Amino acid sequence: MKITAIVQARMGSSRLPGKVLLDLGGETVLARVVRRLLRARLLDDVMVATTDSAADDAIAGECERVAVSFFRGSEDDVLDRYWKAAKVCQADAVVRITSDCPLIDPQVVDEAISAFRDRSVDYASNTIVRTYPGGLDTEVFSRAALERAWVEAGKSYEREHVTPYFYEHPELFRIASVCSRTDCSRFRWTLDTAEDLQLIRKIYSSFGNQDSFGWQEALALMERKPELGNLNSHISQKSLHGV
Numbered sequence: 001m002k003i004t005a006i007v008q009a010r011m012g013s014s015r016l017p018g019k020v021l022l023d024l025g026g027e028t029v030l031a032r033v034v035r036r037l038l039r040a041r042l043l044d045d046v047m048v049a050t051t052d053s054a055a056d057d058a059i060a061g062e063c064e065r066v067a068v069s070f071f072r073g074s075e076d077d078v079l080d081r082y083w084k085a086a087k088v089c090q091a092d093a094v095v096r097i098t099s100d101c102p103l104i105d106p107q108v109v110d111e112a113i114s115a116f117r118d119r120s121v122d123y124a125s126n127t128i129v130r131t132y133p134g135g136l137d138t139e140v141f142s143r144a145a146l147e148r149a150w151v152e153a154g155k156s157y158e159r160e161h162v163t164p165y166f167y168e169h170p171e172l173f174r175i176a177s178v179c180s181r182t183d184c185s186r187f188r189w190t191l192d193t194a195e196d197l198q199l200i201r202k203i204y205s206s207f208g209n210q211d212s213f214g215w216q217e218a219l220a221l222m223e224r225k226p227e228l229g230n231l232n233s234h235i236s237q238k239s240l241h242g243v
Contacts, residue, residue: 003113003140004045004091005037006082008162009099010075011055015193020099021058022191024201025209029191030059031066032102032204032211039212040106042113043095049085051075077159083150086143094146096139096162100191102200105215108136115178116140122173123166131179135189136215138178139163145173187222188232195232202228 009020009030016022020030027035030048037046048070050059056072063070071088073081086094095113097104108126116124122145127137145166149158153165166173191200206221207213222228 001092001117002044002090003042003093003095004047004086004089005040005043005095005097005109006071006085006089006091007033007037007046007048007097007099008078008081009048009050009056009059010053011058012053012075013100013192016191016197019191019197021062022197024102024197025204027211028062029102030062030099033097033099033104034066034068036102036104036106036211037097037109038106040109040113042110043106045069045089045091047071047085047089048099049073049078049081051081079150079153079159079162079165082162083146086146091143093140093142096141098137098190101135101137101189102191102211103133103135103189103203103215103218104138105136107214108132109138112138112140112178115176119176120174121176123163124176124178125163125167126178126180128167128175128177129179130185131183133184133187133189133215133219135191137190141166148172184219187219187229189218193232195234199228199231202231 011018013019021028024032048063050056050072052072053075071085073084112124123141125139126132149165158165
């Protein structure tokens with residue numbers, strides 16, 4: 001079984017335009033995401049799925065710079081973008097990652113993949129019941145399930161956000177929820193605002209601007225320095241990602 005992480009990325013963002021190519025300790029946010037994913041033991045491949053809009057030529061250029069494969073497709077129909085990207089890379093299963101998660105953790109990704117494989121499900125996710133910090137969101141689904149959603153999902157939000165058709169139709173798909181041992185969902189490590197960027201830059205700086213630290217180390221930092229959490233604790237979390 002070939003398991004590929006497909007990272008959705010585009011320059012457009014209502015709250016922080018161009019966020020995925022912003023500097024994060026000497027590298028772009030997108031490069032950090034890709035390089036962290038490459039450390040996941042159970043992943044066979046990583047691909048970036050961006051749009052065919054001219055505005056996203058910059059993302060294609062960054063993918064070439066960091067030597068990661070990329071696919072360009074629909075800007076609004078992200079489900080279609082994922083389906084076509086999965087076909088191009090010949091993935092049997094897809095790990096959906098959004099490019100605004102520069103603290104994505106390879107161990108968490110491996111745990112989600114293990115749940116997907118060991119429980120023989122169509123869809124495994126750590127977002128159904130949120131116990132991980134926001135920004136570690138990992139969803140794994142089979143290519144067959146993706147194809148069914150691509151064919152059957154007709155609502156605009158189902159097309160834009162890729163996975164609602166899975167978790168809103170448990171009668172159609174075998175679903176597994178992946179949870180951490182303790183509830184850490186109060187922490188926000190996703191990049192959507194200037195305040196988020198300030199926090200994430202401070203986290204990276206605390207680890208010498210290397211991206212080899214894990215989420216547990218970042219958690220320990222936040223617990224030692226609770227003032228860090230105040231930087232973005234007032235920001236409301238979007239319910240769905242549409243990067």
